[in-house]
Amino acid sequence: MTLVLTTYDWVPEFPRGFVRDIRVRWLLEELGRPYQVETVPVREKSPDHIANQPFAQVPFIRDGDLTLFESGAILLHLAEGTDLMPEDLRPQVQQWLIAALNSVEPFIMAWAINKFFDKDEAGAARREPLLHQRLAQLQAALGNRDWLTGDSFTVADLLMADILRIPAQNGFLDDLHGLAAYTERATARPGFRKALADQMAHWRAADERQATA
Amino acid sequence: MTLVLTTYDWVPEFPRGFVRDIRVRWLLEELGRPYQVETVPVREKSPDHIANQPFAQVPFIRDGDLTLFESGAILLHLAEGTDLMPEDLRPQVQQWLIAALNSVEPFIMAWAINKFFDKDEAGAARREPLLHQRLAQLQAALGNRDWLTGDSFTVADLLMADILRIPAQNGFLDDLHGLAAYTERATARPGFRKALADQMAHWRAADERQATA
Numbered sequence: 264m265t266l267v268l269t270t271y272d273w274v275p276e277f278p279r280g281f282v283r284d285i286r287v288r289w290l291l292e293e294l295g296r297p298y299q300v301e302t303v304p305v306r307e308k309s310p311d312h313i314a315n316q317p318f319a320q321v322p323f324i325r326d327g328d329l330t331l332f333e334s335g336a337i338l339l340h341l342a343e344g345t346d347l348m349p350e351d352l353r354p355q356v357q358q359w360l361i362a363a364l365n366s367v368e369p370f371i372m373a374w375a376i377n378k379f380f381d382k383d384e385a386g387a388a389r390r391e392p393l394l395h396q397r398l399a400q401l402q403a404a405l406g407n408r409d410w411l412t413g414d415s416f417t418v419a420d421l422l423m424a425d426i427l428r429i430p431a432q433n434g435f436l437d438d439l440h441g442l443a444a445y446t447e448r449a450t451a452r453p454g455f456r457k458a459l460a461d462q463m464a465h466w467r468a469a470d471e472r473q474a475t476a
Numbered sequence: 477m478t479l480v481l482t483t484y485d486w487v488p489e490f491p492r493g494f495v496r497d498i499r500v501r502w503l504l505e506e507l508g509r510p511y512q513v514e515t516v517p518v519r520e521k522s523p524d525h526i527a528n529q530p531f532a533q534v535p536f537i538r539d540g541d542l543t544l545f546e547s548g549a550i551l552l553h554l555a556e557g558t559d560l561m562p563e564d565l566r567p568q569v570q571q572w573l574i575a576a577l578n579s580v581e582p583f584i585m586a587w588a589i590n591k592f593f594d595k596d597e598a599g600a601a602r603r604e605p606l607l608h609q610r611l612a613q614l615q616a617a618l619g620n621r622d623w624l625t626g627d628s629f630t631v632a633d634l635l636m637a638d639i640l641r642i643p644a645q646n647g648f649l650d651d652l653h654g655l656a657a658y659t660e661r662a663t664a665r666p667g668f669r670k671a672l673a674d675q676m677a678h679w680r681a682a683d684e685r686q687a688t689a
Contacts, residue, residue, distance in 0.1 A: 317613050317614065331568075333574045333575045335577075336570045336573075336574045336575070340566075340567045340570065354553045364574060365546065365578065368582075369582040373589070381602070
């Protein structure tokens, strides 16, 4: 049975390319695993949506009998038993995947919420030193390695690099060349390029459906 | 070889009982696994500390040859192969553990940072509706079950309940009786009581060392 990935039926320009289904698309491309896309309405959250994703967000997946939400957990589940989650590196891969979600992303989101949602420049400015410190610490931890756990790209790199796209695009990596190169190295992979193109095509198709509706 | 859990050598009154080593202590009590505690200076972050925890935080552990940071990842690693991470529920346990870290805790921390660190009451008030919504969604998802994945307490409940202590103590669960009862049910467990007592004793011993230094 083909894996089903559910995302929104439409989003405005602003988050396009960053809706979190991209992480799952990227991993599925890396794994060469076919999938189909279904949608839930972004404007009216249905009981069916909430039954599958209690916070009324996306993505969630259906993989055989299993329904799963929370992109980090979907990545862990899909990477299980593949080269992107080597069994002998499981603790370290989990460590960096969770570091991405709990020690890096919240600092980015706190800044981005102030900056883009609240339009609170003073608040955003207050978040910047801590965010910059986190990113510098991450670069120091990466050191001269290509990937967080060594020579091989894992699902932890996939998630970390996806998360780093927002600071990269907002100048936070301009003086962190190692981390900038890491983010570029990851997002240059064909799997990410395909995932990004497919997500953007999904939103274009949504615009066309709206235009003809 | 006894597992070594590293935490700070001292912290002020405010975070006592909430320093994240408590999650690891709690799990180790649930598993009946002995451990010893080592410390790193809270005031001056040493190169050795940063080599073990790149964000200069605590806890980290040494388990045989493995050194691991990020409390969520330490929990996943230690729960592996135990009743607190049933193999047939792995995807769901991972899902709720990551939901705690990425979909619940960041909203609590965003509020707490405004409230307690920035002393920004207006900022904190702006975060409250979203935090309250998250908690209400979580309660709805829990429904009438005792634990997030069913009848059995798992490592996901341990982490979620630990995270919910801050909103519980700040009135956010006063009208969310199901979630309040869930948090109480979890933190009434002997493993949590022991972990909390041990962490508090650790800070008292630190005060005494300071007093006689």
